[in-house]
Amino acid sequence: MLRQLxxxxxxxxxxxPFRISRGVKSVADTIAVEIREGDWTGxxxxxxxxxxxxxxxxxxxQIEDIRxxxxxxxxxxxxxxxxxxxxxxxALDCALWDLEAARxxxxxxxxxxxxxxxxxxxxxxxxxDTPEAMAASAKALSGVPLLKIKVNGDKPLDAIRAVxxxxxxxxVIVDPNESWSIEQLSDWQDELVNLRVDLLEQPLPAGEDExxxxxxxxxxxxxxxxxxVADDLxxxxxxxxxxxxxxxxxxxxxxxxxxLAAAEREKIGLMVGCMTSSSLSIAPAIxxxxxxxxxxxxxxxxxxxxxxxxxxxxxxxxxxxxxxxWGNL
Numbered sequence: 152m153l154r155q156l157x158x159x160x161x162x163x164x165x166x167x168p169f170r171i172s173r174g175v176k177s178v179a180d181t182i183a184v185e186i187r188e189g190d191w192t193g194x195x196x197x198x199x200x201x202x203x204x205x206x207x208x209x210x211x212x213q214i215e216d217i218r219x220x221x222x223x224x225x226x227x228x229x230x231x232x233x234x235x236x237x238x239x240x241x242a243l244d245c246a247l248w249d250l251e252a253a254r255x256x257x258x259x260x261x262x263x264x265x266x267x268x269x270x271x272x273x274x275x276x277x278x279x280d281t282p283e284a285m286a287a288s289a290k291a292l293s294g295v296p297l298l299k300i301k302v303n304g305d306k307p308l309d310a311i312r313a314v315x316x317x318x319x320x321x322x323v324i325v326d327p328n329e330s331w332s333i334e335q336l337s338d339w340q341d342e343l344v345n346l347r348v349d350l351l352e353q354p355l356p357a358g359e360d361e362x363x364x365x366x367x368x369x370x371x372x373x374x375x376x377x378x379x380v381a382d383d384l385x386x387x388x389x390x391x392x393x394x395x396x397x398x399x400x401x402x403x404x405x406x407x408x409x410x411l412a413a414a415e416r417e418k419i420g421l422m423v424g425c426m427t428s429s430s431l432s433i434a435p436a437i438x439x440x441x442x443x444x445x446x447x448x449x450x451x452x453x454x455x456x457x458x459x460x461x462x463x464x465x466x467x468x469x470x471x472x473x474x475x476x477w478g479n480l
Contacts, residue, residue: 154221154223156185158214160183162179181428193250197238200238200399211239220233230243231402235402245435275298277289283313295466297321297324299352304330308346311346326352327351329357348370378400388417394419397436421444423448429457429458452464
């Protein structure tokens, strides 16, 4: 049966600025995809990321380039052959998962051997700002189980310390987004222990992390920008203790599941993350979250208005979307 493909730019205004070491954003620029096949429709969403050379225009162009294959019936495994990992493949892959679930009357949760997905404790992000502003943000989140603190290479310990003073209880992920040097990591890591940091995410630039092989660390390290697909796990496991699986990096849930399996084989810990996006991006990721120790899926909480029927966050716990929203979850 022939299909119809539709892909559009779907921006979402944020409810407050989101700052990391690379810059600040006030809008989440997402790509929304629909694939129709007879009476069934599958939806997916992705976020182009400038860090990887992606723009709204380039991702829409990638999708348009394979319109013929998609409308002729290409499946998720064909996408792995004809498209690179990234936002374009992610939107299409997730739309195909949703389409299959609708057509076959199954839940995508069955892909990981479950009847349904359960609520998960997600990190709530404290965006990069002055220590005083970060403390104010953290104070409102002091009762959640997990915080993620965005920092850069300019006095990050002051920011972490300010957050810890008002939020002593949550577990903490610190994320420099590639902004540290190995010397800074070495100098600061003992104080990170004193500040009870549970995980340090991608401190060094991707491509400059070979020095982590054999590095004696005081805090577990997670790969984010360094790890994209399953084949990366063999060398990531020599440098990191965890890998952050993001569907916009892997190019969809299909590769994310392969990456999850590879991480388990390599005995590297599991984390799942997201871009700032709507619940349509997060719904597939909550499937992966069922198997992860660290979960960072608070993207929709930064939106002024999410998609209707999306995931609900309450006190740092993310609940699955309404029935029929995505994947029969």
